[in-house]
Amino acid sequence: xxxxxxxxxxxxxxxxxxxxxxxxxxxxxxxxxxxxxxxxxxxxxxxxxxxxxxxxxxxxxxxxxxxxxxxxxxxxxxxxxxxxxxxxxxxx
Numbered sequence: 631x632x633x634x635x636x637x638x639x640x641x642x643x644x645x646x647x648x649x650x651x652x653x654x655x656x657x658x659x660x661x662x663x664x665x666x667x668x669x670x671x672x673x674x675x676x677x678x679x680x681x682x683x684x685x686x687x688x689x690x691x692x693x694x695x696x697x698x699x700x701x702x703x704x705x706x707x708x709x710x711x712x713x714x715x716x717x718x719x720x721x722x
Contacts (some may be wrong), residue, residue, distance in 0.1 A: 656664070680703065688696035 655667070659667070684696050684699060687699045
């Protein structure tokens, strides 16, 4: 077997193991653990999208375009936290 064939076989075996573990988790885990896992998955997907967009901005535009995009994200996040804080403090 060539090196690439061995790598493909190893990736296939890992994929099977991960699939089996995911199925066992789905069968046995309590709903709260499934909710946490789902939330983590969505956070990781969002982080991956942001990283890809930053790289794309740096490649297509320039490093300053990537910095501009990152600063816009930070501003958006800051305002979101500020609104939540304002809402919670006005509840009392």
